Amino acid sequence: MFLKNAWYVACTPEEISDRPLGRKICGESMAFYRNVQGNVVALEDFCPHRGAPLSLGFVENGDLVCGYHGLKMDCAGRALSMPGQRVKGFPSIRSFPVIERYGFVWVWPGDPAQADPEKMPHLAWENDPSWAYGGGFFHIRCDYRLMIDNLMDLTHETYVHSSSIGQKEIDEAIPTTVNDGDAVITSRRMEGVIAPSFWKMAMRSNGLPEDVPVDRWQICRFSPPSHVLIEVGVALAGQGGYDAPASSKVSSIVVDFITPETDSTIWYFWGMARRFRPEDAGLTAQIRTGQQKIFSEDLEMLERQQRNLEEWPKRDLLKLNIDAGGVMARKVIERLLADERT
CATH class of the missing domain: 3.90.380.10 (Naphthalene 1,2-dioxygenase Alpha Subunit; Chain A, domain 1)
Known part of the structure; x- marks a missing residue:
């Protein structure tokens, strides 16, 4: 029904505050947050432990922590730690290419290998004071x-x-x-x-x-x-x-x-x-x-x-x-x- 290998506007930068933002794009449930460098990250909104939505969790030192049992995920979707448990053998969850540009956060819900920034639309008014x-x-x-x-x-x-x-x-x-x-x-x-x-x-x-x-x-x-x-x-x-x-x-x-x-x-x-x-x-x-x-x-x-x-x-x-x-x-x-x- 819709193209997956394309850039879509996911949200505005203001929507991503100190808590994760959950949003479904092209049928894919995603959790958006900022890492320690302030860059936007998009992970599959699914905790590999019990399937809870990661968007109900919180961000700690640039990592996303599940709000159900405290499983910590890195920006690539890998399990890092969990109180009292060994979790580094957990399967990774999916991460999505993200670009913040033109006052929007853009996401690529398809094949990450095809996520070319040059395929984004060009907006003439970006950084132009005459607009x-x-x-x-x-x-x-x-x-x-x-x-x-x-x-x-x-x-x-x-x-x-x-x-x-x-x-x-x-x-x-x-x-x-x-x-x-x-x-x-x-x-x-x-x-x-x-x-x-x-x-x-x-x-x-x-x-x-x-x-x-x-x-x-x-x-x-x-x-x-x-x-x-x-x-x-x-x-x-x-x-x-x-x-x-x-x-x-x-x-x-x-x-x-x-x-x-x-x-x-x-x-x-x-x-x-x-x-x-x-x-x-x-x-x-x-x-x-x-x-x-x-x-x-x-x-x-x-x-x-x-x-x-x-x-x-x-x-x-x-x-x-x-x-x-x-x-x-x-x-x-x-x-x-x-x-x-x-």
Whole structure:
């Protein structure tokens, strides 16, 4: 159902405090903690003694101690010691490759020998002071591919997000969808429209008039295993749209990292990176609050959709031209899954 040999966002650094964090990624139960150097470690969340979850234990001098009987594990998953017992002959438990980058903790749930850091996505705003980023995450009861469908077909904004980013012109603008290697790109442009409320706020924040026509764009880019980055923005009409000078537009990248937990649940890490007024922490917080409200509007729809599909598993779904992005993304996933199996 999901690719294992890939990098997924597991959590944010702030979630790993002085206690282990238990999280299931792609069906694998993991315990995350920091070693003595402060680096994140991910072990199988399973004590080899009695099968207790190691995430219910504690960290001692960079080693993970089971909270049931005190078995101590090192960063490679080897049993080190246990009060009054000889345990060094215990079988090791699995450890997972981990990288902390871009403000996230990434994990590779598949073959460790294939865990190449170069296969991670490149995020342009990392360590660039001309950008600002803010975001959050949700736990959602739906198949991760339903979220990809949702993000690659933004016509739902007209209906689900009618009070914030939706407008009827989205329905009227014909999208184009193309493949770029393993990536899928769906683009939609609207010319001479009035900006919806979220973008009016962004225009005000960048010193632009909010009551004049704008050219708007949405460029959704899916890349395996389940990442969707969306370039969005508005520019004063007639100034070049996407290519307009910075003084005439507001634009950003909507960040969507979708991490399967099980076949029917996901961890959804969302955010927005922008290139206007990056020093304004208050604006970052305002946009984050607005985004949280917008994405919250998707939750009920996706979870109810999941329940419907589980209730009627043999019903065929219609495929229209607006579904091209999601359909093509699924074909990429299916092809890569077949390659991974062989």
